[in-house]
Amino acid sequence: MTPPRFAVGDTFERVREVDLYRPIYYAAASGDFNPIHIDAAVARDAGYQGVILQGMCTFAWLADACSAYLGDPTCVRRVQARFTKPVQVGDVLTFRGRCTAIEGPLLRLELSATNQRGEEVLKGAAADATIPGSWA
Protein backbone atom coordinates (compact mmCIF):
# COMPACT_ATOMS: atom_id res chain seq x y z
CA MET A 1 0.00 0.00 0.00
CA THR A 2 1.42 3.40 -0.99
CA PRO A 3 1.36 5.76 1.98
CA PRO A 4 -0.96 8.68 1.41
CA ARG A 5 0.61 12.08 1.03
CA PHE A 6 -0.26 14.98 3.29
CA ALA A 7 0.48 18.66 2.82
CA VAL A 8 -0.17 21.91 4.66
CA GLY A 9 -3.27 23.43 3.11
CA ASP A 10 -4.99 20.09 2.46
CA THR A 11 -8.72 20.34 3.01
CA PHE A 12 -11.32 17.66 3.63
CA GLU A 13 -15.04 17.44 4.18
CA ARG A 14 -17.56 14.88 5.43
CA VAL A 15 -21.34 15.28 5.57
CA ARG A 16 -23.53 13.56 8.15
CA GLU A 17 -27.29 13.64 8.38
CA VAL A 18 -29.18 13.44 11.66
CA ASP A 19 -31.94 11.12 10.52
CA LEU A 20 -34.96 10.56 12.76
CA TYR A 21 -33.55 7.60 14.66
CA ARG A 22 -29.87 8.60 14.81
CA PRO A 23 -30.06 9.80 18.45
CA ILE A 24 -31.67 6.47 19.37
CA TYR A 25 -29.05 4.46 17.47
CA TYR A 26 -26.38 6.51 19.20
CA ALA A 27 -28.04 5.90 22.56
CA ALA A 28 -27.94 2.15 21.88
CA ALA A 29 -24.32 2.20 20.73
CA SER A 30 -23.04 4.49 23.48
CA GLY A 31 -25.29 3.83 26.46
CA ASP A 32 -26.34 7.50 26.62
CA PHE A 33 -30.10 7.23 27.14
CA ASN A 34 -30.56 10.75 28.51
CA PRO A 35 -34.24 11.34 27.63
CA ILE A 36 -33.46 14.68 25.94
CA HIS A 37 -32.01 12.53 23.14
CA ILE A 38 -35.05 10.26 22.92
CA ASP A 39 -38.22 11.94 24.15
CA ALA A 40 -39.33 15.15 22.42
CA ALA A 41 -41.53 16.16 25.37
CA VAL A 42 -38.62 15.99 27.80
CA ALA A 43 -36.41 17.85 25.33
CA ARG A 44 -39.02 20.61 24.95
CA ASP A 45 -39.30 20.89 28.74
CA ALA A 46 -35.53 21.38 28.79
CA GLY A 47 -35.89 24.27 26.36
CA TYR A 48 -35.11 22.58 23.04
CA GLN A 49 -37.37 22.43 20.00
CA GLY A 50 -37.23 18.65 19.94
CA VAL A 51 -34.82 15.82 20.68
CA ILE A 52 -31.19 16.78 20.32
CA LEU A 53 -28.35 14.61 19.15
CA GLN A 54 -25.77 13.52 21.71
CA GLY A 55 -22.83 15.92 21.60
CA MET A 56 -20.56 12.91 21.72
CA CYS A 57 -22.03 11.73 18.39
CA THR A 58 -21.13 15.05 16.81
CA PHE A 59 -17.71 14.71 18.42
CA ALA A 60 -17.31 11.18 17.04
CA TRP A 61 -18.28 12.42 13.57
CA LEU A 62 -15.71 15.20 13.87
CA ALA A 63 -12.97 12.72 14.76
CA ASP A 64 -14.18 10.33 12.06
CA ALA A 65 -13.85 13.07 9.43
CA CYS A 66 -10.18 13.30 10.42
CA SER A 67 -9.76 9.51 10.30
CA ALA A 68 -11.23 9.46 6.80
CA TYR A 69 -8.77 12.13 5.66
CA LEU A 70 -5.90 10.17 7.22
CA GLY A 71 -7.13 6.84 5.87
CA ASP A 72 -6.45 5.25 9.26
CA PRO A 73 -8.75 5.16 12.32
CA THR A 74 -5.84 4.94 14.77
CA CYS A 75 -3.99 8.12 13.80
CA VAL A 76 -6.06 10.84 15.45
CA ARG A 77 -4.05 11.62 18.58
CA ARG A 78 -5.94 14.56 20.01
CA VAL A 79 -9.30 16.13 19.27
CA GLN A 80 -11.10 18.98 20.95
CA ALA A 81 -14.27 20.99 20.50
CA ARG A 82 -16.76 23.15 22.35
CA PHE A 83 -20.45 22.44 21.77
CA THR A 84 -22.10 25.76 21.07
CA LYS A 85 -25.36 24.93 19.33
CA PRO A 86 -27.73 21.99 19.77
CA VAL A 87 -27.88 19.53 16.89
CA GLN A 88 -31.40 18.39 16.08
CA VAL A 89 -33.09 15.66 14.09
CA GLY A 90 -33.20 16.74 10.45
CA ASP A 91 -29.95 18.67 10.65
CA VAL A 92 -27.29 17.99 8.05
CA LEU A 93 -23.82 18.63 9.40
CA THR A 94 -20.81 19.40 7.28
CA PHE A 95 -17.47 18.71 8.92
CA ARG A 96 -14.56 20.51 7.34
CA GLY A 97 -10.88 20.25 8.09
CA ARG A 98 -7.68 21.89 6.99
CA CYS A 99 -4.12 20.84 7.64
CA THR A 100 -2.43 23.90 9.10
CA ALA A 101 1.01 22.49 9.93
CA ILE A 102 3.11 19.38 9.69
CA GLU A 103 5.64 18.97 12.48
CA GLY A 104 7.64 15.80 12.04
CA PRO A 105 5.10 12.97 12.05
CA LEU A 106 2.39 15.23 13.49
CA LEU A 107 -0.37 16.87 11.45
CA ARG A 108 -2.19 19.84 12.95
CA LEU A 109 -5.80 20.05 11.79
CA GLU A 110 -8.19 22.96 12.11
CA LEU A 111 -11.79 21.78 12.06
CA SER A 112 -15.33 23.10 11.84
CA ALA A 113 -18.87 21.76 11.85
CA THR A 114 -21.80 23.65 10.41
CA ASN A 115 -25.44 22.79 9.99
CA GLN A 116 -27.56 23.20 6.84
CA ARG A 117 -28.15 26.86 7.69
CA GLY A 118 -24.42 27.51 7.83
CA GLU A 119 -24.47 27.88 11.61
CA GLU A 120 -21.47 26.57 13.50
CA VAL A 121 -22.41 23.86 15.98
CA LEU A 122 -18.86 23.59 17.35
CA LYS A 123 -16.24 26.17 18.23
CA GLY A 124 -12.53 25.78 18.71
CA ALA A 125 -12.52 22.40 16.97
CA ALA A 126 -9.05 21.09 16.26
CA ALA A 127 -7.15 17.83 16.10
CA ASP A 128 -3.62 16.50 15.99
CA ALA A 129 -2.84 13.33 14.10
CA THR A 130 0.13 11.22 13.26
CA ILE A 131 0.91 10.36 9.68
CA PRO A 132 -0.30 6.76 9.14
CA GLY A 133 2.45 4.24 9.64
CA SER A 134 4.36 6.43 12.08
CA TRP A 135 2.87 5.02 15.31
CA ALA A 136 5.61 4.57 17.88
Next chain:
Amino acid sequence: MTVNKAMLGRRYGPYRFAVGAEQIRDFTATICGGIPGRIYAHPPVDAHPWCWDEAAAAASPHGALVAPPGFATLFAIQPFSFACKDPELGLNVLRLLHNGQELELLGVVRAGDVLQTTGEITRLQERGPLDFVEVTTETINQRGELVVRGTWSAVVRN
Protein backbone atom coordinates in the same frame (compact mmCIF):
# COMPACT_ATOMS: atom_id res chain seq x y z
CA MET B 1 -28.01 25.78 43.80
CA THR B 2 -24.32 26.47 44.15
CA VAL B 3 -21.55 23.97 43.71
CA ASN B 4 -19.69 22.56 46.66
CA LYS B 5 -16.18 23.93 46.08
CA ALA B 6 -14.75 21.49 48.60
CA MET B 7 -15.23 18.88 45.87
CA LEU B 8 -12.37 20.27 43.78
CA GLY B 9 -9.83 17.48 43.50
CA ARG B 10 -12.37 14.74 44.28
CA ARG B 11 -11.37 11.55 42.49
CA TYR B 12 -13.67 8.98 40.85
CA GLY B 13 -13.00 5.44 39.73
CA PRO B 14 -11.36 3.33 38.61
CA TYR B 15 -14.18 2.21 36.34
CA ARG B 16 -13.61 -0.98 34.39
CA PHE B 17 -14.65 -1.34 30.75
CA ALA B 18 -14.09 -4.49 28.67
CA VAL B 19 -14.02 -3.51 25.01
CA GLY B 20 -16.13 -5.85 22.91
CA ALA B 21 -15.97 -6.52 19.20
CA GLU B 22 -19.72 -6.09 18.78
CA GLN B 23 -19.54 -2.85 20.71
CA ILE B 24 -16.94 -1.43 18.32
CA ARG B 25 -18.96 -2.65 15.34
CA ASP B 26 -22.22 -1.17 16.71
CA PHE B 27 -20.51 2.15 17.35
CA THR B 28 -18.96 2.14 13.88
CA ALA B 29 -22.31 1.35 12.25
CA THR B 30 -23.94 4.19 14.18
CA ILE B 31 -21.44 6.90 13.24
CA CYS B 32 -21.04 5.70 9.65
CA GLY B 33 -24.65 5.72 8.50
CA GLY B 34 -25.64 2.19 9.50
CA ILE B 35 -27.90 0.78 12.20
CA PRO B 36 -26.43 -0.96 15.26
CA GLY B 37 -27.52 -4.34 16.55
CA ARG B 38 -28.14 -7.82 15.30
CA ILE B 39 -31.83 -7.72 14.43
CA TYR B 40 -32.93 -4.63 12.52
CA ALA B 41 -29.32 -3.83 11.72
CA HIS B 42 -27.64 -2.27 8.73
CA PRO B 43 -23.92 -2.14 7.97
CA PRO B 44 -22.06 1.17 7.92
CA VAL B 45 -21.86 3.02 4.63
CA ASP B 46 -18.33 4.40 4.80
CA ALA B 47 -16.51 2.81 7.73
CA HIS B 48 -12.83 1.97 7.83
CA PRO B 49 -12.61 -1.85 7.60
CA TRP B 50 -10.41 -2.06 10.73
CA CYS B 51 -13.39 -0.82 12.74
CA TRP B 52 -15.96 -3.09 11.12
CA ASP B 53 -14.57 -6.12 9.27
CA GLU B 54 -13.08 -8.62 11.72
CA ALA B 55 -11.04 -10.40 9.02
CA ALA B 56 -9.56 -7.14 7.76
CA ALA B 57 -8.87 -6.05 11.33
CA ALA B 58 -7.20 -9.37 12.17
CA ALA B 59 -4.91 -8.91 9.17
CA SER B 60 -4.12 -5.29 10.13
CA PRO B 61 -1.02 -4.26 12.12
CA HIS B 62 -3.30 -4.13 15.18
CA GLY B 63 -4.53 -7.73 14.92
CA ALA B 64 -8.08 -7.02 16.11
CA LEU B 65 -10.90 -4.56 15.58
CA VAL B 66 -9.75 -1.08 16.60
CA ALA B 67 -11.94 1.53 18.24
CA PRO B 68 -12.55 4.64 16.15
CA PRO B 69 -11.45 7.77 18.05
CA GLY B 70 -14.93 8.78 19.21
CA PHE B 71 -15.40 5.39 20.88
CA ALA B 72 -13.13 6.59 23.69
CA THR B 73 -15.98 8.69 25.03
CA LEU B 74 -17.92 5.50 25.92
CA PHE B 75 -15.48 4.33 28.56
CA ALA B 76 -13.60 7.52 29.45
CA ILE B 77 -16.81 9.40 30.30
CA GLN B 78 -17.50 7.43 33.47
CA PRO B 79 -15.76 9.66 36.07
CA PHE B 80 -17.43 12.71 34.49
CA SER B 81 -20.86 11.04 34.57
CA PHE B 82 -20.48 10.02 38.19
CA ALA B 83 -19.16 13.45 39.19
CA CYS B 84 -22.05 15.25 37.50
CA LYS B 85 -24.63 13.24 39.42
CA ASP B 86 -22.71 13.08 42.69
CA PRO B 87 -25.14 14.45 45.32
CA GLU B 88 -22.17 15.87 47.25
CA LEU B 89 -21.35 18.10 44.28
CA GLY B 90 -24.94 19.30 44.09
CA LEU B 91 -25.32 20.02 40.38
CA ASN B 92 -28.75 20.30 38.80
CA VAL B 93 -28.28 17.56 36.21
CA LEU B 94 -31.43 18.57 34.32
CA ARG B 95 -29.82 21.92 33.57
CA LEU B 96 -26.39 20.52 32.88
CA LEU B 97 -24.91 20.83 29.42
CA HIS B 98 -21.76 18.97 28.41
CA ASN B 99 -20.26 21.87 26.52
CA GLY B 100 -16.64 20.99 25.88
CA GLN B 101 -14.48 17.99 25.19
CA GLU B 102 -10.86 17.19 24.60
CA LEU B 103 -9.46 13.70 24.11
CA GLU B 104 -5.83 12.72 23.80
CA LEU B 105 -5.56 9.31 22.20
CA LEU B 106 -2.22 7.96 23.34
CA GLY B 107 -2.59 4.31 22.37
CA VAL B 108 -4.71 2.09 20.15
CA VAL B 109 -7.80 0.59 21.81
CA ARG B 110 -8.65 -2.87 20.49
CA ALA B 111 -11.46 -5.37 20.93
CA GLY B 112 -10.54 -7.51 23.92
CA ASP B 113 -8.83 -4.72 25.85
CA VAL B 114 -9.82 -4.24 29.48
CA LEU B 115 -9.62 -0.59 30.44
CA GLN B 116 -9.68 1.26 33.73
CA THR B 117 -10.58 4.94 33.88
CA THR B 118 -10.04 7.28 36.79
CA GLY B 119 -10.86 10.94 36.99
CA GLU B 120 -10.62 14.04 39.09
CA ILE B 121 -12.61 17.26 39.36
CA THR B 122 -10.10 19.83 38.12
CA ARG B 123 -12.26 22.93 37.93
CA LEU B 124 -15.30 24.23 39.83
CA GLN B 125 -16.36 27.79 39.23
CA GLU B 126 -19.44 29.96 39.59
CA ARG B 127 -19.99 32.88 37.25
CA GLY B 128 -23.31 34.60 37.80
CA PRO B 129 -26.05 32.01 37.30
CA LEU B 130 -23.63 29.57 35.66
CA ASP B 131 -21.67 26.78 37.32
CA PHE B 132 -18.67 25.38 35.45
CA VAL B 133 -17.30 21.91 36.10
CA GLU B 134 -14.31 20.20 34.55
CA VAL B 135 -13.25 16.59 35.05
CA THR B 136 -9.93 15.25 33.81
CA THR B 137 -9.65 11.51 33.18
CA GLU B 138 -6.99 8.94 32.46
CA THR B 139 -7.61 5.50 30.99
CA ILE B 140 -5.11 2.66 31.13
CA ASN B 141 -5.32 -0.70 29.41
CA GLN B 142 -4.64 -4.20 30.79
CA ARG B 143 -0.90 -3.66 30.30
CA GLY B 144 -0.95 -0.46 32.34
CA GLU B 145 -0.40 1.71 29.26
CA LEU B 146 -2.05 5.13 29.30
CA VAL B 147 -4.34 5.08 26.24
CA VAL B 148 -6.67 8.06 26.70
CA ARG B 149 -6.54 11.32 28.59
CA GLY B 150 -9.79 13.28 28.57
CA THR B 151 -10.94 16.72 29.65
CA TRP B 152 -14.70 17.00 30.13
CA SER B 153 -16.44 20.33 30.62
CA ALA B 154 -19.98 21.08 31.65
CA VAL B 155 -21.96 24.19 32.39
CA VAL B 156 -25.07 24.32 34.58
CA ARG B 157 -27.56 27.13 34.01
CA ASN B 158 -29.13 27.79 37.39
